[in-house]
Amino acid sequence: GDSVTQTEGLVTVTEGLPVMLNCTYQTAYSDVAFFWYVQYLNEAPKLLLRSSTDNKRTEHQGFHATLHKSSSSFHLQKSSVQLSDSALYYCALSVYNQGKLIFGQGTKLSIKP
Amino acid sequence: EAAVTQSPRNKVAVTGGKVTLSCNQTNNHNNMYWYRQDTGHGLRLIHYSYGAGSTEKGDIPDGYKASRPSQENFSLILELATPSQTSVYFCASGGRQISNERLFFGHGTKLSVL
Numbered sequence A: 001g002d003s004v005t006q007t008e009g010l011v012t013v014t015e016g017l018p019v020m021l022n023c024t025y026q027t028a029y030s031d032v033a034f035f036w037y038v039q040y041l042n043e044a045p046k047l048l049l050r051s052s053t054d055n056k057r058t059e060h061q062g063f064h065a066t067l068h069k070s071s072s073s074f075h076l077q078k079s080s081v082q083l084s085d086s087a088l089y090y091c092a093l094s095v096y097n098q099g100k101l102i103f104g105q106g107t108k109l110s111i112k113p
Numbered sequence B: 001e002a003a004v005t006q007s008p009r010n011k012v013a014v015t016g017g018k019v020t021l022s023c024n025q026t027n028n029h030n031n032m033y034w035y036r037q038d039t040g041h042g043l044r045l046i047h048y049s050y051g052a053g054s055t056e057k058g059d060i061p062d063g064y065k066a067s068r069p070s071q072e073n074f075s076l077i078l079e080l081a082t083p084s085q086t087s088v089y090f091c092a093s094g095g096r097q098i099s100n101e102r103l104f105f106g107h108g109t110k111l112s113v114l
Helices: none
Strands: A003-005 A010-014 A019-021 A024-026 A032-039 A046-051 A057-060 A063-066 A076-078 A087-095 A101-103 A107-112 B004-007 B010-013 B019-025 B031-038 B042-049 B065-067 B073-078 B087-094 B109-113
Touching: A003 A087, A003 A101, A010 A019, A019 A107, A032 A063, A046 A057, A046 A063, A101 B042, B004 B087, B010 B019, B019 B031, B019 B087, B019 B109, B031 B073, B042 B065, B042 B073, B073 B087
Parallel strands: A010 A107, B010 B109
Antiparallel strands: A003 A024, A019 A076, A032 A046, A032 A087, A057 A063, A063 A076, A087 A101, A087 A107, B004 B019, B019 B073, B031 B042, B031 B087, B065 B073, B087 B109
């Protein structure tokens, strides 16, 4: 079946440095969309960014991600992290007309001053 | 901003007891979802619904039932609660084509089964 894998449970980065959170997926479908959701402490998850176009960079709030269907990846990157970026990040997959969102295991991003 | 409200926010239940988690959304979304969140597993889909009267099994439906009596309300029911169902439960709503739209989540219900 369809699945999303986030291999890092915890990523710790010093403020001002870059970060990349890994996301890979498996699906037999070609009509798919990908998402990054962010969940701050004691809050609900909310959408950070979305993409369905191969090799096109998507940006929001200083974060960016590019869908690479050739490598089945949708990694999240930021060039310079801030303390306020500390949160739990989820990668997710949606297949068109299936009506559901499949999430990865989540990666906790911790920023050190 | 779409509003999704869950109740209760915290619940302590006994093993073997019945638990009902409620969710209400005020944005006339067709689709609603129940997820549970556990460290190391992320958000896992339990049940979802395309509209009033419909429920669909998600990836981990065993031990759970769902009910969608109206467009606004979607309940998750644990008929015989077990300690393994201790978790944080999130309800979410979204439009008809969620591949093009985002989900709106409630703030979660923390359930402890003793």
